[in-house]
Amino acid sequence: MQEYSEKLEDIYDEKLGRHLVASLSIEPGETLLEEQPLLVAPHWECDRLKCAQCLQESYVICRRCQVYPLCMDCSAHDAFECEFFASGAGSGIGKDLLIKNYGICALLKLLLLLEQPDQRAQCQILLERPVKLEDYRNEDGVWQEHEEQVVRPIMESGLAQVLPDQQLTSDALHAHCIRIDTSAYEVTARDGDTLKGVYVRGANLPHSCVPNTVVALDEQFNLKLYAAVPLESGQIIFTSYANPLMGTSQRQHQLRMTRHMECACVRCLDPTELGTHMSSMKCRDCSDGYAVCDLGGTGNWRCLDVSCGAVIPAADVHELLAEVGGALVDAKGELSAYESLLAQNKQLLHPNHFLLLDIKQNIASILRAAALMNSLNDPCKKLLARRVELCGDLLPICRAVIPGISKLYAIALFEYLLSFVELTELQFSEGDVDKKGYAAQLKRAQSVAKEALDLLQFEPENSAEGFLTERIAMELERIESDLMKYGKH
Ligand SMILES: [Zn+2]
Ligand SMILES: [Zn+2]
Ligand SMILES: [Zn+2]
Ligand SMILES: [Zn+2]
Known part of the structure; x- marks a missing residue:
């Protein structure tokens, strides 16, 4: 099941690469795309073995291949994967491959899908996606994580030798890891743990912080993309990979880290963030003015009241935000800590500032838990x-x-x-x-x-x-x- 609405067109341009546009007008709620995941696997850093069949916690190892974890309820897993290690090309690989390097799970799945002719076409769409390795190389976080948890264990396991057609080099494996990360949504397993669901089409739409579609995921991890607003012919189909309850500079940071992209959507270009003022500061000079970021210019915050025009240097704002962000982490569920943070920062931030919202949400959830008790x-x-x-x-x-x-x-x-x-x-x-x-x-x-x-x-x-x-x-x-x-x- 990889179905597109007939009202979409798959097109290509320099800036966005391959993407979808509406070819007819579309009503809110109309389904645009239905897709089964190419693969679902634990995150790279997952250290608890999951059943290869149902992805819940595992207690035993498959008796046949002796490589894949299983649970008490599942007696078998994917036949190709099992066969590959039981008596196929992978039978010479150390049986402790997954137990010792569980982080390789998602990539191992992709490599074995690529060995199967009937699966290769789907994978191909993923592999055609250009990855600029130089954007990632030597970057502390992501590159190092991939190198240690996935690439090195696979290179040292002997898998590259038994999959000669794939010509696996360490760079090729890094590119695969990045493609998996950038084509994945977080999905929730039956035991409540989060996993990575890789969707060749549905998780690779262009981003906008103001998306025009909604992503729905059911318990079998099937994805359905539907229109959030009326779409006219020619409109680009956007999804969002950023947390909408963060301010612009925080969303942009998140997108740079995870997707290596700069967003220039209507919200990112609007210093008031669609009138919400989620990054606005209280003016220090006039009593009821609010200061917004001078996005295209100095990057400083300036009072919107023209007769005031007072400036708050960007460095001061960033320092304050880092301080409040740190205090939020330190508050660790302590109601009084959140209340005093709220009281202090009400004087400095716009009432809708994303940090105040974060503090308020924490207080509300503590009160909810208390009410339940x-x-x-x-x-x-x-x-x-x-x-x-x-x-x-x-x-x-x-x-x-x-x-x-x-x-x-x-x-x-x-x-x-x-x-x-x-x-x-x-x-x-x-x-x-x-x-x-x-x-x-x-x-x-x-x-x-x-x-x-x-x-x-x-x-x-x-x-x-x-x-x-x-x-x-x-x-x-x-x-x-x-x-x-x-x-x-
Ligand atoms: Zn199971
Ligand atoms: Zn097996
Ligand atoms: Zn944006
Ligand atoms: Zn002012």
């Missing part, structure tokens, strides 16, 4: 109200950064809904609001739940988002039955 005795109204406020603060930002159908926004709505309903019910049961007020609040909850369900309607049933949909539908049912009871005037 003492939900039976005394859920403190003040804490609940605070959680509602924090979740509410995130909504307009999530709405603004990903237009159209957005899972990010749907999840933010769900978090808000949970806290809002909990607070509303408590206020009603304690007599703070009367029937009429309660019904009005329930109506609000109903519309939030419906909006979230609307955004998740194109997600596959057997996926994390599918389960979330069920959860919200249950909540909606409860809300509506209470509305029936109390909503009549």
